[in-house]
Amino acid sequence: MNRNILLIVPFMFVLCLIQSCASTQSAYRLYQGPPLLRDKVALLVTMSESPLHPARVHVQTVNGKEVKHSLWDGTVKLEVLPGPHVIRADFISNRDVTYYSRDTIEIHINAMPGHVYQIDAEDVGMSCRAFVRDITARY
Numbered sequence: 001m002n003r004n005i006l007l008i009v010p011f012m013f014v015l016c017l018i019q020s021c022a023s024t025q026s027a028y029r030l031y032q033g034p035p036l037l038r039d040k041v042a043l044l045v046t047m048s049e050s051p052l053h054p055a056r057v058h059v060q061t062v063n064g065k066e067v068k069h070s071l072w073d074g075t076v077k078l079e080v081l082p083g084p085h086v087i088r089a090d091f092i093s094n095r096d097v098t099y100y101s102r103d104t105i106e107i108h109i110n111a112m113p114g115h116v117y118q119i120d121a122e123d124v125g126m127s128c129r130a131f132v133r134d135i136t137a138r139y
Helices: 002-023
Strands: 042-046 057-062 076-080 083-096 099-111 116-124 127-134
Touching: 042 057, 042 083, 042 099, 057 076, 057 116, 083 116, 083 127, 099 116, 099 127
Parallel strands: 042 116
Antiparallel strands: 042 076, 057 083, 083 099, 116 127
16 A cells, blocks of 8 residues: 555656646747747736636637637636737636536737736626726736
């Protein structure tokens, strides 16, 4: 039995290390070419409420291009070029223990260089309302 524990401990350590790296992931770059300075791009952010709860908004596409990330990534940062963007996302609602909803929402934004935008949504009756908040001052 002690041998099994000795095998599990390194495995758990590696798993925790991978998870910590994933949670500190830098932004996903959604443009081609070399990385640009932060004041030349806009940052779209979906925020996780806590490490155990995924973000309420899970971005599927930006301008029709699929965004590949996990629902469990927590806070997700997407770097985009300035200008107009169409974001399609799933809104995940857990109004109470017995009700779970997943609605697709479409968000239009005109991103400004150097700005940070939080993408979120809220329950409104039996559907949702999407919104974007400029949170540049927090960064």
